[in-house]
Amino acid sequence: xxxxxxxxxxxxxxxxxxxxxxxxxxxxxxxxxxxxxxxxxxxxxxxxxxxxxxxxxxxxxxxxxxxxxxxxxxxxxxxxxxxxxxxxxxxxxxxxxxxxxxxxxxxxxxxxxxxxxxxxxxxxxxxxxxxxxxxxxxxxxxxxxxxxxxxxxxxxxxxxxxxxxxxxxxxxxxxxxxxxxxxxxxxxxxxxxxxxxxxxxxxxxxxxxxxxxxxxxxxxxxxxxxxxxxxxxxxxxxxxxxxxxxxxxxxxxxxxxxxxxxxxxxxxxxxxxxxxxxxxxxxxxxxxxxxxxxxxxxxxxxxxxxxxxxxxxxxxxxxxxxxxxxxxxxxxxxxxxxxxxxxxxxxxxxxxxxxxxxxxxxxxxxxxxxxxxxxxxxxxxxxxxxxxxxxxxxxxxxxxxxxxxxxxxxxxxxxxxxxxxxxxxxxxxxxxxxxxxxxxxxxxxxxxxxxxxxxxxxxxxxxxxxxxx
Ligand code: ASP
Numbered sequence: 001x002x003x004x005x006x007x008x009x010x011x012x013x014x015x016x017x018x019x020x021x022x023x024x025x026x027x028x029x030x031x032x033x034x035x036x037x038x039x040x041x042x043x044x045x046x047x048x049x050x051x052x053x054x055x056x057x058x059x060x061x062x063x064x065x066x067x068x069x070x071x072x073x074x075x076x077x078x079x080x081x082x083x084x085x086x087x088x089x090x091x092x093x094x095x096x097x098x099x100x101x102x103x104x105x106x107x108x109x110x111x112x113x114x115x116x117x118x119x120x121x122x123x124x125x126x127x128x129x130x131x132x133x134x135x136x137x138x139x140x141x142x143x144x145x146x147x148x149x150x151x152x153x154x155x156x157x158x159x160x161x162x163x164x165x166x167x168x169x170x171x172x173x174x175x176x177x178x179x180x181x182x183x184x185x186x187x188x189x190x191x192x193x194x195x196x197x198x199x200x201x202x203x204x205x206x207x208x209x210x211x212x213x214x215x216x217x218x219x220x221x222x223x224x225x226x227x228x229x230x231x232x233x234x235x236x237x238x239x240x241x242x243x244x245x246x247x248x249x250x251x252x253x254x255x256x257x258x259x260x261x262x263x264x265x266x267x268x269x270x271x272x273x274x275x276x277x278x279x280x281x282x283x284x285x286x287x288x289x290x291x292x293x294x295x296x297x298x299x300x301x302x303x304x305x306x307x308x309x310x311x312x313x314x315x316x317x318x319x320x321x322x323x324x325x326x327x328x329x330x331x332x333x334x335x336x337x338x339x340x341x342x343x344x345x346x347x348x349x350x351x352x353x354x355x356x357x358x359x360x361x362x363x364x365x366x367x368x369x370x371x372x373x374x375x376x377x378x379x380x381x382x383x384x385x386x387x388x389x390x391x392x393x394x395x396x397x398x399x400x401x402x403x404x405x406x407x408x409x410x411x412x413x414x415x416x417x418x419x420x421x422x423x424x425x426x427x428x429x430x431x432x433x434x435x436x437x438x439x440x441x442x443x444x445x446x447x448x449x450x451x452x453x454x455x456x457x458x459x460x461x462x463x464x465x466x467x468x469x
Pocket of ligand 1: 069082200216217218219
């Protein structure tokens with residue numbers, strides 16, 4: 001148990017001073033619990049961070065599969081190795097001066113090797129890389145070397161096997177990720193390897209060409225490994241204490257979210273809260289594997305647990321508050337709209353034929369509004385207006401271009417009466433004019449539309465009233 005929350009997959013204390021692992025070990029039984037631990041770039045930025053990672057791994061034998069990122073920033077004005085690699089490749093492949101950048105990348109790894117006293121050498125790897133850069137092996141190949149080399153060092157430091165992601169994470173020749181084939185290859189390989197480091201972020205097609213996920217994609221690799229080995233828990237080690245209840249740029253020291261469901265995470269991430277790569281959620285969610293966000297610099301801290309279902313006693317009314325600015329609301333008015341069957345269908349067709357997905361469609365009796373990102377709307381404004389006229393012959397089309405959306409997320413809201421009244425009261429007191437309110441029918445979220453200039457004030461008012469200090 002951590003902070004009152006049952007961590008699924010956590011080794012429970014039996015109350016007899018020994019946990020399940022210790023008992024099993026005493027009885028000479030091998031423990032089969034498996035945790036996959038993914039470490040982000042700042043967690044592996046230098047030798048000191050490598051030491052922290054080793055002590056985290058060694059403190060729990062269940063941490064059998066480790067997925068590293070490339071070395072990240074060591075401080076404010078430092079550069080991530082991945083960024084250096086992209087730059088170096090551009091320089092080398094265009095016939096420019098690439099050597100200083102190449103040397104800087106090499107130094108990052110050499111410093112780790114020297115400080116940790118590792119016996120591996122990367123000389124041959126760097127010679128191969130230089131030829132490949134000059135031979136235009138591709139941007140994805142170049143970027144992937146950050147994780148690849150870090151994986152070699154980490155495997156050596158931990159005494160774990162190294163499994164090249166190019167062997168097990170599969171893409172097709174066009175760079176489309178192949179999830180089922182990946183699962184098959186990963187499973188087959190890891191069945192035979194008790195403890196391994198598998199670098200994140202990249203994989204390969206059948207011809208051996210390297211492809212990467214989008215930036216931050218080591219989170220996805222970690223989730224795929226967790227799925228393949230049926231992990232009890234997917235740990236995502238990073239440099240923050242967990243998900244915060246609101247954006248710290250707006251709320252001074254917001255509270256941390258101790259636990260939430262996958263559904264709540266999806267709502268918050270969609271509204272702008274970022275800690276995890278969005279695509280990292282699906283592989284583990286389907287298998288019912290929980291994700292535990294942890295802080296490498298404070299391994300004693302409880303982090304944020306993301307799971308399928310919270311125990312009732314762990315539910316809190318408000319899980320998080322997030323939002324984004326710069327939306328447009330396109331309102332269509334037509335007399336007796338409510339009695340025209342298929343009106344909303346035609347409305348949606350008008351947006352669909354312009355390849356636009358929307359956020360909300362609040363409606364009244366004779367009006368319906370579609371809310372979508374302002375920039376996207378303005379790019380296609382003429383075409384959308386034409387489609388709306390053709391499909392709907394509306395009496396009037398009005399556009400509000402000054403809308404920010406604030407979403408309050410919390411499954412626990414269902415069981416608290418008077419929550420909506422609190423929204424209205426606190427926003428009224430803060431002098432924020434509510435332009436729209438949309439309470440999701442599952443009551444996991446409530447979205448409020450306000451003017452862009454009221455965005456921060458609305459979040460502060462809601463946080464103050466719903467969460468307190
Ligand atoms: N190193 C890659 C990036 O910087 C992938 C990752 O860290 O997850 O985006």
